[in-house]
Amino acid sequence: MADLSTIIHNIKLKNPVLTASGTFGYGVEFDDFFNVNLLGGFIVKGTTIHPRQGNPYPRMAETSSGMLNAVGLQNNGAHYFATEIYPKLTKYETNVLVNVSGSTIEEYIACAEIINELDHIAGIELNISCPNVKEGGMAFGTSCPSAAAVVSAVKKVYNKTMIVKLSPNVTDISEIAKAAEGAGADSLSLINTILGMAINAETRKPLLSTITGGLSGPAVKPIALRMVWQVAQAVKIPIIGLGGIMNATDAIEFFLAGASAIQVGTANFIDPLATVKIIDGIDNYLNRHKISSISELIGCLHL
Amino acid sequence: MQMRKSVQNLKVIANFQLNDDHHLLQLHVPDQLEKIVPGQFANILVDQSQSIFLRRPFSIHTVDYQNNIISILIKEVGGGTRSLSHVPVDSFLNVIFPLGNGFSIPSSKETVLLVGGGCGVAPLLHLAQVLSSEDNDVNILLGARSSVDLVELEQYAIHGKVFTTTEDGSHGEKGFVTDHTIFGAKLDSFSKIYCCGPEPMMKAVASKAKAKSIWCEVSLENTMACGFGVCLCCVTETIQGHKCVCTDGPVFNINQMKWQI
Numbered sequence: 001m002a003d004l005s006t007i008i009h010n011i012k013l014k015n016p017v018l019t020a021s022g023t024f025g026y027g028v029e030f031d032d033f034f035n036v037n038l039l040g041g042f043i044v045k046g047t048t049i050h051p052r053q054g055n056p057y058p059r060m061a062e063t064s065s066g067m068l069n070a071v072g073l074q075n076n077g078a079h080y081f082a083t084e085i086y087p088k089l090t091k092y093e094t095n096v097l098v099n100v101s102g103s104t105i106e107e108y109i110a111c112a113e114i115i116n117e118l119d120h121i122a123g124i125e126l127n128i129s130c131p132n133v134k135e136g137g138m139a140f141g142t143s144c145p146s147a148a149a150v151v152s153a154v155k156k157v158y159n160k161t162m163i164v165k166l167s168p169n170v171t172d173i174s175e176i177a178k179a180a181e182g183a184g185a186d187s188l189s190l191i192n193t194i195l196g197m198a199i200n201a202e203t204r205k206p207l208l209s210t211i212t213g214g215l216s217g218p219a220v221k222p223i224a225l226r227m228v229w230q231v232a233q234a235v236k237i238p239i240i241g242l243g244g245i246m247n248a249t250d251a252i253e254f255f256l257a258g259a260s261a262i263q264v265g266t267a268n269f270i271d272p273l274a275t276v277k278i279i280d281g282i283d284n285y286l287n288r289h290k291i292s293s294i295s296e297l298i299g300c301l302h303l
Numbered sequence: 304m305q306m307r308k309s310v311q312n313l314k315v316i317a318n319f320q321l322n323d324d325h326h327l328l329q330l331h332v333p334d335q336l337e338k339i340v341p342g343q344f345a346n347i348l349v350d351q352s353q354s355i356f357l358r359r360p361f362s363i364h365t366v367d368y369q370n371n372i373i374s375i376l377i378k379e380v381g382g383g384t385r386s387l388s389h390v391p392v393d394s395f396l397n398v399i400f401p402l403g404n405g406f407s408i409p410s411s412k413e414t415v416l417l418v419g420g421g422c423g424v425a426p427l428l429h430l431a432q433v434l435s436s437e438d439n440d441v442n443i444l445l446g447a448r449s450s451v452d453l454v455e456l457e458q459y460a461i462h463g464k465v466f467t468t469t470e471d472g473s474h475g476e477k478g479f480v481t482d483h484t485i486f487g488a489k490l491d492s493f494s495k496i497y498c499c500g501p502e503p504m505m506k507a508v509a510s511k512a513k514a515k516s517i518w519c520e521v522s523l524e525n526t527m528a529c530g531f532g533v534c535l536c537c538v539t540e541t542i543q544g545h546k547c548v549c550t551d552g553p554v555f556n557i558n559q560m561k562w563q564i
Contacts, residue, residue: 022533022534022535023529023533023534024533025532025533029531029532029533030533032307032308032309033308033309033310045533045535053544053545054535054538054545056540057525057537057538057539057540057545058525058526058536059535059536059537059538060526060527060528060534060536060537061526062355062356062357062526063356064353064354064356065353065356066356067356067357067528069528069534069536071534071535071536074535074538074545217356218356266528268529268533269357269358269528269529269533269534270348270356270357270358271310271348271397272310272399272529272531273310
């Protein structure tokens with residue numbers, strides 16, 4: 001058995017497999033399927049200070065090797081999370097992180113302050129990259145000054161590990177990555193979904209109520225890999241790679257590109273057991289290649 | 304005890320072609336089946352090809368607890384359903400089930416009306432079976448374009464009195480399902496209406512039920528990615544805000560809906 005453990009700032013993961021926010025609910029939805037404690041950790045869905053109804057239906061369109069979504073951060077707000085959901089999460093013996101989003105810097109701060117009081121939450125993932133909200137969200141993650149402003153503001157009120165989730169919808173993701181690192185990010189996760197669109201030619205209508213939405217799934221993996229590679233060259237903080245990871249081979253490719261851990265997203269919809277299969281598959285890969293630790297793979301692309 | 308959801312590989316033990324575009328798949332479940340509520344559904348992995356990337360949800364059509372078999376009624380409407388319709392016997396399908404809430408079953412004997420149209424008839428056979436086994440007076444109204452589209456009428460007849468409409472008049476009363484004379488004076492005799500079909504049809508039935516203050520449940524079908532409440536893609540508007548069709552539904556009481564009826 002190889003050593004699958006990895007470290008993201010102050011968070012020790014027993015294996016490098018996390019789940020992507022918005023694809024794993026609050027974890028409890030998967031209790032019927034498998035022992036969630038087998039994961040390195042999981043990231044609960046995007047939480048905002050105020051409850052959000054999200055976007056109107058239809059919110060999803062299947063596309064070639066992927067899907068578009070336009071959920072729009074539907075959630076019951078940080079207070080509801082802290083009082084109604086959090087008590088159900090303290091049973092887990094793995095790392096639980098919360099994805100935090102907002103429309104203004106003040107909203108990010110207020111939400112992070114509430115999560116900061118929850119002992120069992122190992123860290124937050126600051127979502128400056130949601131493409132499906134009208135205000136805030138991705139707007140913070142597409143310019144260096146605004147990314148730095150929200151990251152440094154939340155850093156002042158949040159005491160544990162802060163991962164910053166980056167948007168791929170930018171000209172140069174390494175510049176945003178450096179700005180986030182400079183402002184105090186402890187780790188970066190990338191990529192969020194890529195802005196996309198789908199049209200029904202027969203009805204001449206868009207397939208999403210919001211016209212555009214976020215593309216995920218295997219279709220985005222080459223872009224995600226490229227961006228993880230570029231960001232790994234640009235920053236020193238650990239990177240969590242995600243984007244179209246369906247199996248262990250996909251995950252290994254992200255480690256080689258420079259990710260210290262990975263998140264499984266859309267694959268959870270298709271196979272709720274995808275994460276545990278990926279953990280097993282990573283172990284098999286390491287044994288087959290006689291590699292004793294996952295750390296020997298991270299960023300070790302042969303050029 | 305109600306069955307908990309799981310991911311299972313189920314063997315296809317029969318694939319009956321019922322007409323040009325309807326197939327009935329019988330799937331064998333390895334472990335002893337526990338209680339599945341009528342209206343619950345299964346999310347089936349088709350082939351994970353480039354164009355059929357996501358699972359496809361289907362109502363559980365019948366449940367055979369003795370032989371551990373569930374059946375799925377499939378109408379070919381696109382690539383996913385076409386592929387599943389032609390799945391060979393003895394192959395395996397990866398299925399997540401049972402999902403969703405299911406219809407409410409009355410605690411006392413009642414006179415009930417089941418209304419189905421198009422591929423919306425799929426959950427009604429299991430519902431009719433359970434309702435009749437609890438000694439309810441079961442009446443089933445099924446609508447289709449033409450008589451060839453009305454499948455398994457003899458199966459429904461085992462569990463209740465069957466009424467039909469066809470748009471071309473080739474079987475039963477001519478017209479849409481909501482044009483049937485059962486919606487006239489006789490409607491008052493029903494204490495519950497269960498409905499599944501295209502949304503305009505369900506709204507029309509809901510409107511008739513509401514006008515007579517008859518309890519009515521409808522089963523919705525929205526496109527979904529996961530089927531178990533994590534993607535939040537399949538929401539419908541209710542008086543309590545957005546609710547997931549996959550976990551809060553697919554069955555909703557019409558009083559919960561924000562329909563203009």
